[in-house]
Amino acid sequence: MALIECPSCSKRISSKASVCQYCGSQLSGDTQVLSTISHIKRSNQLVNQGLLSMTIFIAGVVMWFWGGNTAEGVRAYIAVICFVLGFVGYLVTRLQIVMHKRKKV
């Protein structure tokens, strides 16, 4: 079961519902389309999230090797934070994408 936005009141409702539980408006066969759109939006969101994580990770790598010297002090600290955030963020996103793909539209 997927959640979609009600076309009338924009509240989150089940795609299986024939009537909105909040505003009572009739939902036509368009709900399947809305559900698909909602699914695609979420996919795009996850892809963007993955790209952001990659960017943070690469920023950490660049910061670490900047100028050919090994990072020291604050720079090393920031670089490590970027590594960890980027790496963990990317793993979490991959996991969310897998879970998302398993969901039926």
Ligand SMILES: [Zn+2]
């Ligand atoms: Zn509604």
